[in-house]
Amino acid sequence: MPPTFCASKTGACLSIICSLMLHGDVSLAHQLILSSGQAFVAAMPRHHRSFMAVQCPQVLPEPQYGGCAVIADSPSRNAIARQAADLAVRGFIDDYYSTPEHWDTKYAVHRVLRALNMWCYSQSRFIRGGSYVSAFSTMIFKRDMAHLFHAGDTRVYRIRGAECDQLTRDHITELGGYRYPSRALGMDVNLDIEYMRLPVKPGDIFLFTTQAVNGTLTPSDYVQVISQHAIDLDEACQQLCHRASEQASERGYGDDSFCFQLVRVDQIEATSDEQQQTASLLDGEPPVPPELRVGDELDGYLIEEVTQRTEKVRIYRVLDPDSGRRFVLKTISPQLSRRSPFLKHFVHQRELIERVRSPFINRVANPPRPRNYYYYLLNYIEGDLLPDWLRAHPNVSYEHRLDLARQMCKAVSTLTHNNVIHQRLRPESFLIDAHGQIMLVDFSACEDRELASKQELLSLTCDIGLTPFNAPEYALNGEVGRRSDQFSLAALIYWLLSYRWTGREPHGEMPYDVPLDSIRSEAARAQMTYIPLRERVPSVSPALDDALQRALSPRRGLRFRRLSEFLVALRPEQRHLQPKARSGSRWWPVAVGVLIVVWLITWWSR
Structure with missing residues (x-):
């Protein structure tokens, strides 16, 4: 049977348990147990600006989602503030547990938060005196790891023994003695999310709170209060609220809303050595x-x-x-x-x-x-890889090869529109089916352009292995991105259009005398000189050759900003033909002259 989840709440403690049942027997080898507590205090409870939740679905086919703890806090003081925080928490939980099971945690959360951010941002434009802007922090517990996502000035602490570490940093800007959020959900069309992945141990306690506690409680206060009420986390949160309110009154901060949420890891999922x-x-x-x-x-x-x-x-x-x-x-x-x-x-x-x-x-x-x-x-697609197909059809026309190049561009363009970079475009990446249509079939180095860091992109490509079609920045440990795929695509098109018989077997040419995968220094890159394709294939138009030269620039910043600009050069040439002269059109001036003379004679005879 597949793994099953169950959630139960007894008194003040929420326990989230994942157990795997095999052949009717319950095995505790796969088990995640979390406990949580919550409390908040506000001068006007109906207008509090914070919202928090701990969630785990009761039934799941596989332990793909894990436990989830969320907190949101709106910086505004209006009727929309409560709705903003409430919508952020409820919307995230509903959408996250509806994502496909095979999605990676980081990608799933980013997709959900980007969609939620766009909705909040679009709705805020139609509201006067308020907005759907809120600081947001969430932590996903899966196996023995915790995934933290944060934007704004909400705070998440980890308490391990007597140590209390703040895991998040406040995304704020100070102007004129006031603190303004510099990053929050619904603030801008683009959302910059801080991400952290950290291991967890049984006994770890995570504290979620808002910026209102700034200047009231210290990390030592958190450790002291939580250690005194470690059995009842709800009571610990109540004591934190009480102490924060007292400190705020003593220091003249006025009445404010305080909310605290505690999540304790009671047990993590254990696995065998092989697993x-x-x-x-x-x-x-x-x-x-x-x-x-x-x-x-x-x-x-x-x-x-x-x-x-x-x-x-x-x-x-x-x-x-x-x-x-x-x-x-x-x-x-x-x-x-x-x-x-x-x-x-x-x-x-x-x-x-x-x-x-x-x-x-x-x-x-x-x-x-x-x-x-x-x-x-x-x-499964019946067909041949591009190199095999070209060897079987060495005399294919230039127009046919140019059409294959356009199809390859459409495939790469679709990847670009979905924020996916391929990083390994080469002849073996494409297959031609029985109908002559090209198909991209290799995805060994594909990555998400927004989620993967520069080091992750480079390490993945180097681990798989560089090809002669890779851009020079891969070998030089430089910035890689969509323009790197543009270089590889242009090199592949150059190779395809120059494919011909030379000696005993046909092969394609490369745009540089120096092998691209052998560039190891800036001096070597500076010596790279483009070989015009027209010298090898006279039928290539000057516009296409110029476009290839720009897309194959060793400097990433000199290439086309968008792949669509490069695609324009691959369009079929429109031949503008002069319209044929009508039969007898050269005699019309004589006819007009004769008519004028007849009209003058008739007028003079009157």
Whole structure:
């Protein structure tokens, strides 16, 4: 049976338990237990500006979501303030637990918060004397890790023993002695979210509060009060509210709203040694399948061909006997190092592919039955990889190759519009099906441009391996992004258009004499000189050659700002032909002259 969740609230303590049941027996190997307490005090409870919650669904097919603690606080003092904080908390919880199960935690939360931020920002434009702006902090508890997301001046502390550490920083700006939020939910069309991932231990306590406690309680006060009421977290929160109100009155801060929320980790999910090597890194996914050979079966699929076997992945062509359909099954190599950056990337690689919809990009197939091992299925497409197809059709026309280049641009453009960078565009990444349409089938280095850091992008690409089509910034540890894909795409188009017979076998040319994957210094990049494509293919138009030269600039900042600008140069040339002269059009001046003479003679005879 799949894992089941149950949530129960007894008195003042909320316990969230995840247990795995196998063959009717309850196993405590997979169990997460959290306890929580809450309290708030406000001079006018109906107009309080803060909202908080701890949530875990009662039934889940898999432990993909974990526990969730949220707090929101509006900086405004109006009737909309309460609605803003309430909407932020309730909207986030409802949307987060509705995201697809295979989404990575970081990506799922970012997607939900971006959508929620856009809605709040759009609604604020129609409100006078208020706005749906609120500071926001949430923590997702999954296995033995906590994922913290923060924007604004709400605060999250971790109390471990006698130590109290503030995990968040206040996103504020001080002007004229006043503090203004510089980052918050609904403040701007773009939301900059602070993210932190940290391990948790049994006994860790996390305190969620708002900026109102600034100047009232210190970290030592938190430790003292919580340690005195560690059994009853609700009572601990009540004592914190009481002490904060007393300190505010003594120091003349006036009546203000105070809210405190405590979450204690009572037990984390324990795993066996074998599961810790795979499942912990795969974030709750099934184990990696063993080595497979032709004729073997996996989850009812018959292995027909081992398409690719590398040190990182295994790709098989499989047949589903029930439906008669063929799929491409992709999984991780059993020998892959558990410290490889590729392992973490592979976990959400499937989600990246599902985000993009294009007739020029292969799609993930829905499995017809539950998975017992970790893999994902792609639609199987009859066809040849681009290099194999070109070797079989060496005399394909220039116009046909240019049409293939346009199809490749449409595929990459779809990735760009979905904030996905490919990082490994090469001839083997594309397949041509039986109808002559090109299809992007390789996603080994795809990453989310907004969520992945520069170091994550570089380490992933270097771990997989650079290709001759990679932009120079990869080898020089520079900034990478959409323009890096633009360089690789332009290099691939250059190679495709220059593909021809030279000697014993056909091959394509590269735009530089120096191999792109051998650039190791700024001096080597400065010596890169573009070889005009027209010198090798005279039929190439000057406009296309100039566009390729710009897209292939060694300097990232000199390339096109948008891929659409590069696509303009690949459009079919419009030949503007002069309209044909009508038959007899050269005699019309004579006819007009004759008519004028006749008219003058008639007028004179009168």
